[in-house]
Amino acid sequence: MSALTLTPQLARRIAHLATFCALALAAWPMAAAAQSVLAPTNATALAGNEDESAIAVNPNNRLQIAVMTNGIVGDAGLPLSFSSDGGSTWTRTVFATGTSADGGPAACCDPTLAWDAFGNLFVGYLQRNPRTIELFVTTDLGATWTNLGPVDTGAAGTLDQPTVVAGAGAVWVTWRDDSNGISARGRLVTGAGAFGAWGAEQDVSTTGNFGDVAIGPLGQVMVVYQTPTGNQGPSNIIVHTDADGLGAGGFGAGVTVTSTNVGGFDYLPAQPGRSVDAEAGLAWDRSGGPRNGRVYLVYTDENPPESHDFDVLVRWSDNNGATWSAPVRVNDDAGTNSQMLPKIAIDQSNGDVAVSWYDARNDTGGGPSATDLDGTANNDVTLFASWSTDGGATWAANVAIADAPTSGYAAATGGQQLGDYTGLAFQSGVFYPAWADNSNSTGDNPAGAGSTLDVYTTAVFVRNQLPTVSVASATGDEGAAIALAGVASDPDGDPLTYSWAVAAAPGSTAGAVCAVVSGGTTLAPSIRCSDNGTYTAKLQASGDPAGPVTGTATVTVGNIAPTVTTAALTLATIDEGQSNAFSATFSDPGWNDTYTGSIDWGFGAAQAVTPVVTTQGSPGHPDAGTLGATHTYMDNGVFTVTGGVTDDDGGSDALATTVTVRNVAPTAAIDKTNATLVNGVYTIFSTAGSPVPFSGRSTDPGSDDLTLTWNWDDGPPAPDVTVVSLHAPPGADPTPSPTGLARDVTDSRLHVFADACLYGVGFASADDDGGSASDLISVIAVGRFTETRSMGYWKNEVTGPRNHTDAGIQCLLRIVGFMSKVFDERRDASTAAAARAVMSTAGTSRASDLLDTQLIAAWLNFADGRVALADLVDTDRDKVGDTTFAALVAGAEAVRLDPNATREQLLYQKTRLDNFNNSKM
Structure with missing residues (x-):
């Protein structure tokens, strides 16, 4: 006491x-x-x-x-x-x-x-x-x-x-x-x-x-x-x-x-x-x-x-x-x-x-x-x-x-x-x-x-006897009701009234207070304190003629750790590279506490986060607040996310949930800036024996290591080029590795195609979690010849090769089949025998067949490098180019494919093509 x-x-x-x-x-x-x-x-x-x-x-x-x-x-x-x-x-x-x-x-x-x-x-x-x-x-x-x-x-x-x-x-x-x-x-x-x-x-x-x-x-x-x-x-x-x-x-x-x-x-x-x-x-x-x-x-x-x-x-x-x-x-x-x-x-x-x-x-x-x-x-x-x-x-x-x-002697007092x-x-x-x-x-x-x-x-x-007043020391926890007990008596029997005040000890945290919540005019009140620490409870007894008398005692208040009440993620399953928001709610009966927070995303050091008190507490009503942050996972895996709150006295609590992060395959794309769209397919035109530049780009929302490959489609090995792009060289990317940066890798190459042919160049990317993607582009490498040849020349070449190998003829026919809308869609010219059949017109007078003999010859001239699509060609034998080769073959194929085309129209296109093939330009 x-x-x-x-x-x-x-x-x-x-x-x-x-x-x-x-x-x-x-x-x-x-x-x-x-x-x-x-x-x-x-x-x-x-x-x-x-x-x-x-x-x-x-x-x-x-x-x-x-x-x-x-x-x-x-x-x-x-x-x-x-x-x-x-x-x-x-x-x-x-x-x-x-x-x-x-x-x-x-x-x-x-x-x-x-x-x-x-x-x-x-x-x-x-x-x-x-x-x-x-x-x-x-x-x-x-x-x-x-x-x-x-x-x-x-x-x-x-x-x-x-x-x-x-x-x-x-x-x-x-x-x-x-x-x-x-x-x-x-x-x-x-x-x-x-x-x-x-x-x-x-x-x-x-x-x-x-x-x-x-x-x-x-x-x-x-x-x-x-x-x-x-x-x-x-x-x-x-x-x-x-x-x-x-x-x-x-x-x-x-x-x-x-x-x-x-x-x-x-x-x-x-x-x-x-x-x-x-x-x-x-x-x-x-x-x-x-x-x-x-x-x-x-x-x-x-x-x-x-x-x-x-x-x-x-x-x-x-x-x-x-x-x-x-x-x-x-x-x-x-x-x-x-x-x-x-x-x-x-x-x-x-x-x-x-x-x-x-x-x-x-x-x-x-x-x-x-x-x-x-x-x-x-x-x-x-x-x-x-x-x-x-x-x-x-x-x-x-x-x-x-x-x-x-x-009294002071001058200001005067003579009095x-x-x-x-x-x-x-x-x-x-x-x-x-x-x-x-x-x-x-x-x-x-x-x-x-x-x-x-x-x-x-x-x-003179004769008055002062009241005796005493207070029992008390203990309790912040925010909780703490009972105080006082004793007061007056030897003279003076009726007494009571009041209480509770003050934080010097040096206490600013804002540390205790409020009397009940019984404030009795000897047994109840208080609630905003913070842990040491307080002085003062009981004042009034009513004695000499004035109020007080008694004091120490109230020791313990800290109560905050409680994290809920924890949740916006999405339970996400893709790597995708953001996810974590949020938690907490409460603390000590309404004077300040808070620090952290979120452990399931790897590495926890992220420091400042909790926000959304409802300021008061006696009987705890602080309420939230804790939240957003994180982007850069690798797949299953992660335990834990949100924690710590008050300024070291009390803490945490709550966890999980998130599943799925792998996302990388992208693979060949740069098609210099490609031409041919029959819906991006195509690069070049000449056999000349270098062709290529650029391939791969992206990945995750922080994966990427393996890039090129396949030139001109023979073994396959793939022809393999490049490993590490996320964090020199070591390989660990599993999981949910931190880092999204990948964006470009690989550029030069390649020489030795033979005239149609090639399907492939670019592929694979991440370290098994995801992959690829892209293709067509390459037409035409021959290196310069003078057009007649249909008869080409009939002889496909019948018994003289200037071209069988493989060479087959490559030329692949180019024809790729470029033409007639071959091989309307007429098969995919092999030397099929091409020979096209150019054999004995016993037929159909205008379309006659047109086909000159059309395939024109395309073979193109495949052999004897004409380019943009070249002006002579279609009326005046030795002067009057239209582009591309326009010539496009016009002829349009008539050929028109079911309503007349014989005259077909024969007209056949004549134009014949003139071109025999022009030797």
Whole structure:
């Protein structure tokens, strides 16, 4: 379980308490220690100086506070601030401007406040011109006002320092009157806004000033003052008691309680211009407790005289001031620095007593520093306080109430410096000091630090016991519900409310958070965290008067790996060289994770892929995302494809599927740029014995090794040329090899065909997986003869070869059969015998047969190289070429193949061919 954790305001005070408790244990009887001191707040926050503050707390609601101070230049009113939340926030007004709705005559100075159990807030002050003591009352926090004054009037410059006190059914005011002595006056109070008439003014003394007044439990009244007041001491502190209060008895003779070396104008380093007095103050116990009726007196003494070693002393009387106890020193410092301007207050709910004062104990010189603002010792003061829960016999270790020292001597404070007094109220276990401060520890002094004065206040809790709060450490996984358990109790029984906050430890991943998903106002909430790591769970218990208290514990959150939920390929079967897309989905309960991904395509190193979060997670809803990429397989095979996701904490998951890649056969194509389309067949024309260029191209979408071959069709070996094209030389392509580039290979060759003939040249390509393709092109290599021959010549050649071999004649006839649409489709001329039959016309007169004898002779002339297709030939025996050979044979074959051709037309074509064959061109 964790230890108690205080709020920042409480933790700020622990150092004060620890230091002074150590001193007290060593040399001082110690009363009950304070449970908490809240941070000061600025009750005025005005430009210029505010000092000489008064403070009052509503006995029926300690959260209602009023603070009134000097401060408006030119007698233009007094700052009056109200708080309804114990001093956290303030409504700031200016009272008694002379023209404001409150109706108060223009105020000079010397504010005083008192709040009674009927809810009457009494506001008193001094009017300068004419000189009067004014008193007003409100029951609604200043919304409306009733004028109860003036309490007294006097000559200019005579009346001074009024003080109002209320309780036991009365309100009393004391002041220094125009007789240069102390006066007092009381009035019956019967309810909220209900008052009797003023009693007669009582001139208590003819000397003295700087007094105070208190009301006892039976309505008795006591005043105190200091006399003489015109020097730096010594001086006497005298009390007078009116035993029957508002009755006719009046104040009795003065009782000198003590002498003091602090005069009415005693100059200190902390108040070098304004000076200080002993600032005697009274507090009378009306609590009904064990010390009911005890009256307390606070004052300062200086020993030795003019040493500036002022101490705060308290005495008490249990017999209406007839006799007094020995002094008890309240300040517990061991040094000789000054303590000044004390104020005393009593908690009428239980009889506890508190004292506050300015203290220079920490200013030992050597500055500038946090405790010595100007390098001079004993002139920078901090407000301190102590309290007693045993009737003043012992006092708690002194506590620094202010957060930083104040320099009342600063030029900006003017001649008023820190003024003549401070304020203190005590109610329901909490006391509230009010003091002038220019430290700007609250950060809202308009002039900043070390300049003009604002009035601060705070709350000090005396008997309150803080709640205890603890939290159990917890563990769980990111995204999952994690149960927290807290324990809280308040020894005083204060009802508590709860709130939780969970924060990532310093150095955690940005965005690491935990959300309270249920039970956030209970001691057993549930949280979900966006990321693994270490978190601090803080339980805050509110409801104690001193403010919230927290407890913390560590929450350790583990990582959960992402889950790949689906994996798929666009196609289960593809061809090599084809792309395929892989996609996967994943989820992760830790919605603050970032992700890396990979796809193993079934070979080689995995491909790095960045996952995409498509749905940002939240408490109870995991991150959802996708992973995908496209890959082209360059070889056939069966591959396992695995997609994996890894979070930024190393957790990972993967899912696999398979793809079948089929082999694709290569292509094989012979370049036909220089070929002629003959009867639908690409054909290259050349002359026997001349080189012929060839180019073959093979492509393969895969990354296969290719074997290229050429077959010239002119005899063994077969194939005539073999070329192996490696994908990645020098080694053969492994199986499988799904990476690489598609193949595109061209092989160029020159070949000489020795004999005139028709050749079928073949080009083939085979890949290393058994796929293959081929291409063919026809080559006509014609003979090398130059003069045309007649049909009779060719009849003799096919009958009994004279100039051509049998093989030669057969090759020529192959050319004829390839080029002609008549031979061998209409008439067989595929062999020498068949050709001889064509050219034998004995016994026939058919015009088509006669035409065929000349047509085959013409084609044999072409095959033997005696004429080219584009050559101009003589068809009318005029020894001049009149048409191309190609046109001649095309025209003749068109008529020959026309079933409607006439004899005359056939014979005409026969004559033209005969003329060509016998032209010997």
